[in-house]
Each structure stands twice: as structure tokens, then as C-alpha cells.
Amino acid sequence: MKIVVGIKQVPQADSVKIDPQTNNLIRSGIQGVINPFDKNAIEAALRLRAQAGGEVILLSMGPDSYVTSLRDGLAMDADQAVLVSSRALGGADTLATGYTLAKAIEAIGDVDLVLLGRQSVDADTGQVGPIVAAYLGLPQVTFAESISLESANTIIAKRQLDTVIQDIKVTTPAVITVRSELNRPRYETPVNIKQSFDKAVTVWSETDLNLDPEQIGQAGSPTKVTSVYAPEKKGRQTTTLPTDPTQAVVELLNKLN
Amino acid sequence: MDNNEIWVYVELSGSRIEPTSLQLITKAKAIADGRPVVAVIPEATTVQAETIVSQYGPDKIEILVDDRFAEATDEEVSDALFQVMDKQRPNTLLFPATILGRSIAPRLQAKLQTGLTGDCLDIYFKDTLLVQVKPTYGDNIMCDIVCPDRRPQMATVRPNTFRAVQDSSATTKIEKPIFEFHKEEAASILSTKPIINSSANISDAKTVIALGRGAYSEKNVKLANQLAAKLGGMVGVSRPLTDKPEFGHDDQIGQSGNTIAPDLLINLGISGAVQYAVGIKNAKKVVSVNTDKDAPIFAQSDFAYVGDATEFLTAMLGQVR
Ligand SMILES: Cc1cc2nc3c(=O)[nH]c(=O)nc-3n(C[C@H](O)[C@H](O)[C@H](O)COP(=O)(O)OP(=O)(O)OC[C@H]3O[C@@H](n4cnc5c(N)ncnc54)[C@H](O)[C@@H]3O)c2cc1C
Ligand SMILES: Nc1ncnc2c1ncn2[C@@H]1O[C@H](COP(=O)(O)O)[C@@H](O)[C@H]1O
Numbered sequence: 001m002k003i004v005v006g007i008k009q010v011p012q013a014d015s016v017k018i019d020p021q022t023n024n025l026i027r028s029g030i031q032g033v034i035n036p037f038d039k040n041a042i043e044a045a046l047r048l049r050a051q052a053g054g055e056v057i058l059l060s061m062g063p064d065s066y067v068t069s070l071r072d073g074l075a076m077d078a079d080q081a082v083l084v085s086s087r088a089l090g091g092a093d094t095l096a097t098g099y100t101l102a103k104a105i106e107a108i109g110d111v112d113l114v115l116l117g118r119q120s121v122d123a124d125t126g127q128v129g130p131i132v133a134a135y136l137g138l139p140q141v142t143f144a145e146s147i148s149l150e151s152a153n154t155i156i157a158k159r160q161l162d163t164v165i166q167d168i169k170v171t172t173p174a175v176i177t178v179r180s181e182l183n184r185p186r187y188e189t190p191v192n193i194k195q196s197f198d199k200a201v202t203v204w205s206e207t208d209l210n211l212d213p214e215q216i217g218q219a220g221s222p223t224k225v226t227s228v229y230a231p232e233k234k235g236r237q238t239t240t241l242p243t244d245p246t247q248a249v250v251e252l253l254n255k256l257n
Numbered sequence: 258m259d260n261n262e263i264w265v266y267v268e269l270s271g272s273r274i275e276p277t278s279l280q281l282i283t284k285a286k287a288i289a290d291g292r293p294v295v296a297v298i299p300e301a302t303t304v305q306a307e308t309i310v311s312q313y314g315p316d317k318i319e320i321l322v323d324d325r326f327a328e329a330t331d332e333e334v335s336d337a338l339f340q341v342m343d344k345q346r347p348n349t350l351l352f353p354a355t356i357l358g359r360s361i362a363p364r365l366q367a368k369l370q371t372g373l374t375g376d377c378l379d380i381y382f383k384d385t386l387l388v389q390v391k392p393t394y395g396d397n398i399m400c401d402i403v404c405p406d407r408r409p410q411m412a413t414v415r416p417n418t419f420r421a422v423q424d425s426s427a428t429t430k431i432e433k434p435i436f437e438f439h440k441e442e443a444a445s446i447l448s449t450k451p452i453i454n455s456s457a458n459i460s461d462a463k464t465v466i467a468l469g470r471g472a473y474s475e476k477n478v479k480l481a482n483q484l485a486a487k488l489g490g491m492v493g494v495s496r497p498l499t500d501k502p503e504f505g506h507d508d509q510i511g512q513s514g515n516t517i518a519p520d521l522l523i524n525l526g527i528s529g530a531v532q533y534a535v536g537i538k539n540a541k542k543v544v545s546v547n548t549d550k551d552a553p554i555f556a557q558s559d560f561a562y563v564g565d566a567t568e569f570l571t572a573m574l575g576q577v578r
Contacts, residue, residue, distance in 0.1 A: 094375075122393060127373060161270060167447040168447065174444070222404050236556070253577070255560070256521065
């Protein structure tokens with residue numbers, strides 16, 4: 001099975017703040033890590049490889065610094081990595097990102113399965129998976145919480161909606177996005193870390209992939225961010241209740257009615 | 258370049274109408290400023306969700322009827338919607354930011370080659386553009402996003418951000434646009450089973466007793482359940498408690514759990530981290546119990562009790578009939 005895992009590098013959780021003066025993101029000095037859900041996707045790919053054989057290829061679109069995360073993924077035991085990187089790709093929204101990743105997947109060729117995280121924790125959109133699936137014309141399962149290989153080319157995945165759980169059967173090639181409930185990603189071992197430096201990281205630009213300049217980067221992005229700001233804290237008028245619990249409850253019940 | 262209409266996708270699970278779709282119809286009417294509001298419903302013959310949806314007063318309902326919609330794949334639904342929308346190109350298209358909405362909308366977005374903003378907390382028009390207010394970085398940062406040149410302007414909107422209000426004054430036209438159901442050969446839904454133990458959903462509960470790490474004990478879980486039963490409510494938890502045997506992810510309140518909007522919320526032993534606080538913003542009355550008088554949760558509360566959760570629960574059970 002040839003499996004591509006889309007991974008995004010994101011700032012370490014919780015460390016991003018807004019500069020109250022300029023309303024700009026303060027991102028300097030913040031370390032980039034693999035988007036947590038993408039680690040679940042890598043783990044799922046590695047387990048499928050253990051069952052069915054084949055290879056796991058990591059794919060990312062972003063600046064050169066994303067190599068750090070690709071190396072981390074290789075140290076989890078993925079086979080090789082592809083980075084699509086170029087100035088022209090900057091400012092891509094989900095549509096342009098999905099287009100670029102889909103083109104890269106086509107260029108990798110003969111891919112049986114594309115795995116992605118349910119969403120990235122910085123953008124919080126979860127759109128890239130279904131967009132990639134739409135561009136490739138492949139079936140999708142989103143938010144998968146279990147994946148099982150039924151035969152060489154069929155997979156059954158579970159997806160939990162608000163009130164129901166679905167069992168969805170897909171014939172490969174297919175696109176699946178995964179939740180953290182799916183598995184517990186393995187740790188990098190010293191041996192795998194050492195070997196990761198011998199593994200190939202291929203870098204492609206928009207010309208290598210023959211991308212349509214109208215569909216990439218800022219030009220290919222229909223959405224524009226017009227402002228970025230800290231959320232307004234809607235405080236409430238707080239009444240403090242007496243310290244005696246019974247008195248407190250009596251007063252509360254009176255005021256609520 | 259578009260037909261000036263605001264479309265709202267009506268999500269169904271069996272015959273259950275996703276409440277967010279109704280909330281979005283009310284919100285769309287509030288911001289419409291003359292733009293017609295249209296509900297679009299892909300449904301099986303027996304469902305006839307339009308009878309209920311029309312009570313919320315959209316100007317028009319477009320129903321796409323095919324029995325296979327009862328268990329349709331994301332592609333089958335987005336393909337059907339695409340056929341209807343590619344011709345009409347609505348000005349705006351809104352989805353609930355449910356799992357299903359967040360799966361179908363981006364697939365449709367790619368087909369329509371337009372922009373989509375996910376999980377919005379607010380939407381409003383500024384001249385001709387829909388301003389989509391989206392949280393990022395785990396709700397720590399807000400962005401205003403617009404889609405200047407392409408239509409429809411698409412957004413998914415977080416459940417329970419707005420209230421659904423019935424409107425009997427409006428007259429609703431019902432239409433059946435032409436489309437063809439294209440069966441997707443490479444995918445099928447084998448089964449759809451109700452989630453066990455959560456016939457009631459915490460996001461719809463009128464009263465919620467929420468337990469946090471500081472209030473967790475076997476005894477408090479029992480007391481909280483008793484109080485919830487007396488008040489006709491449900492017990493929810495902050496994230497650390499989803500690891501406990503009594504609770505699971507379905508019970509979690511907050512950014513990565515459920516957004517709730519009860520009339521009464523009682524927080525016990527919850528510190529009030531931002532990721533928790535975003536999930537309770539829409540609660541009408543908030544009571545919080547915490548031993549730490551400086552706990553951030555108090556700033557989000559209408560009533561503060563500085564003290565022990567067990568004592569408070571015991572006193573409540575003594576006073577409430
Ligand atoms: C990406 C991300 C997403 C997250 N999503 C969520 C989410 O959806 N929901 C969520 O809840 N969290 C979420 N979190 C975690 C969140 O940041 C907090 O860690 C969590 O909400 C803390 O839970 P808590 O208030 O129960 O526990 P704590 O922060 O440990 O607070 C316990 C409180 O109990 C009080 N206390 C102690 N003893 C008593 C007593 N006897 N009686 C009364 N009070 C007592 C203490 O004073 C304290 O304030 C998320 C975090 C991240 C990074
Ligand atoms: N630039 C990127 N490169 C590779 N994969 C990506 C990129 N952006 C998003 N993804 C994948 O798409 C998933 C959803 O991301 P998003 O739609 O941004 O929330 C992520 O979990 C990744 O698997």
C-alpha cells in the first residue's frame with residue numbers, strides 16, 4: 001500500500017499571543033511542531049504498512065523550516081518525505097493548499113491512501129482533507145476514529161456524528177482524515193532518529209509540479225483575512241454568595257427564580 | 258454575479274433536524290437586509306423536514322428528494338448541492354459547523370471554486386461582503402475573513418452560537434429544483450447506529466451540572482447526578498475528567514468538546530481555562546463553585562460560591578425539591 005500523509009507544521013500549542021498594540025501575531029521564537037492530529041495520521045499509516053506492506057510518504061506544503069517536522073515524522077518511521085515549497089505558494093488559503101497538495105499526490109503517483117489530520121490546530125479549519133479528496137475525485141471519510149483494512153483495496157472506517165456512529169466502507173484510492181481517538185502516536189526511537197537522516201526529503205516547486213499560477217498562493221486563495229485581534233472577554237456581573245453553604249443555596253435559588 | 262440569496266443547508270440525521278440549521282435561518286433573516294433567505298434540504302421522501310423548517314420563516318425552501326439521502330456519502334450530498342448551486346450561485350451559503358457540515362461544505366467549496374470559512378462565531382454583512390468572524394489557535398485569536406470575488410460566500414457556523422426563533426409571519430415558497438442523484442461507487446455507508454448512552458445531548462440540555470478536576474470524587478459524581486436528575490438536567494465535565502471511567506468525550510464541555518447553551522449552568526471545581534470558557538459563553542445563568550477565590554471561572558459567572566464542591570452539592574440537594 002502506498003500511503004501519503006499530509007502534515008502541517010504548527011506553532012507549539014498555547015504559545016501564540018496577540019500584540020495588543022499592533023494586533024499582530026507574536027510568533028517569533030515559537031517552535032514549530034507537527035500538527036498533533038497529523039501524528040495520529042502518521043501512526044495510522046505506519047500500522048497499515050505493518051499489515052499490508054508498502055510505504056509511507058510524508059507530504060507537506062510550506063516554507064523550508066517545515067523540514068524539521070518532516071524529519072520528526074521520518075523519525076517515527078515513515079519512509080520518505082516530500083516538501084512543496086516556494087515563494088509563490090505563500091499566502092495560500094485552504095483551497096489553494098488543497099489544490100497544491102492534490103497536484104503533489106498526483107505527481108507522487110499510484111497512491112492508494114491519503115491520510116490527513118481532522119484539522120490543524122492553528123487554522124482550525126479541517127477543510128484541506130475534503131478539498132484534496134474533491135480535487136482527486138476520491139471518496140472521503142472525515143473524522144475517522146477507527147480504520148480497518150477489510151481487503152487489499154477496501155477499508156472500513158468509523159465516523160461519529162452528533163447523535164450517530166457511521167460505518168463507512170471505501171474502496172481505495174481514498175482520502176481519510178483522522179481524530180486523536182484513533183490511536184496513540186509512537187515515540188521516536190534513537191535508532192529511527194538516526195536512520196531518519198538517511199531518508200530522502202524531496203523538495204518540489206510550483207514548476208516541478210506544473211501548477212496553475214492562478215490556483216496557488218495568494219492568487220489562488222478566494223478568502224482574505226481583513227483583521228486579526230484578541231477575542232473580547234465578555235465578563236459577567238458576579239454576585240458572591242455567602243460562605244455558609246445552606247445560606248448560599250437559599251439566596252441563589254431566590255435570585256434565580 | 259450571484260442571485261443575492263442567503264442559503265442555509267439543513268442537516269438531517271434520520272428525521273432529526275440539526276438545531277444549528279434552524280439557528281442559521283433565524284440569523285440569516287436577521288442580517289439579510291432584503292436578501293431572500295433560502296433553506297436547502299436534501300432528504301428522503303418520508304422525512305418532509307420542510308413542514309418544520311417553514312415554521313422558522315425562510316422565504317423559500319428548496320427540497321432535493323431522493324430516498325438514498327437517508328444514508329448518502331459526503332460526495333453524494335455535495336454533488337447534489339453542487340448541481341443546484343452551480344446554476345444559481347447564491348450570494349451566501351451557510352452550514353452548521355457540525356462534523357457533517359465540516360465534511361460536506363469543503364468538498365462543495367472545491368467544486369464551486371470559492372472560499373469557505375470554518376467554524377465561525379459571528380457573521381454579518383458589511384456592504385456586499387459577508388464578514389466571517391473565525392477563531393483560530395484554539396479560540397485564542399479572532400480573524401475577520403471575507404471572500405471578495407467569488408460566490409457563494411461560504412461559512413460553517415458553530416452550533417448554539419445563535420438562537421432559533423419561529424416566525425409565523427413569513428410565507429415560505431417550496432420548490433423542487435432539478436438534480437440527479439449520482440451514486441458514488443467507491444464509498445458506501447454500511448450502517449448508522451445511534452450513539453449508546455447519549456440519547457440526550459449535553460449541548461441541548463436546559464440545565465447542566467459541570468464537574469472539573471477539583472470536584473472529582475466518586476461521591477461528587479453521585480451527588481451531581483442526583484442534582485441533575487432533580488433539576489431535569491445533565492452532568493458535563495471539563496477535559497481532564499474525560500479520562501475517568503464515568504465520563505467520555507461526549508460529556509466534555511469546551512473548545513474541543515461541546516458548546517452548551519443551558520438556562521442554568523453550575524460549575525464545580527473548574528478553573529475556567531479559555532478552552533473551557535468558550536464552550537459556556539452562551540449559557541444564560543452561570544453559577545460557579547471553587548475553593549480558590551481568584552479562580553478565573555468567577556469572571557465568567559453570575560454567581561460565585563467560594564467553597565467546597567461537596568458542601569455546595571449537599572446543600573443544593575437539601576434545598577431543591
Ligand atoms: C487545544 C486545547 C483544547 C482544549 N479543549 C478543552 C475543552 O474543550 N474543554 C476543557 O474543559 N478543557 C480543554 N482544554 C484544557 C484546558 O486548558 C484546561 O486544562 C482544563 O479546562 C482544566 O480543567 P479543570 O478546570 O477541571 O481543572 P483545573 O484547571 O485543574 O482546575 C481545578 C479547579 O478546581 C478547584 N478546586 C479544587 N478543589 C476544590 C473543591 N474541593 N471544591 C471546589 N473547587 C475545587 C481549584 O481551585 C481549580 O480552580 C484544552 C486545552 C488545549 C491545549
Ligand atoms: N500546508 C500543509 N501541508 C500538508 N498538509 C496540510 C497542510 N495544511 C493542512 N494539511 C493537512 O490537512 C489537515 C487539515 O488542515 P486544515 O484544513 O488546515 O485544518 C491537516 O491536519 C494536515 O493533515
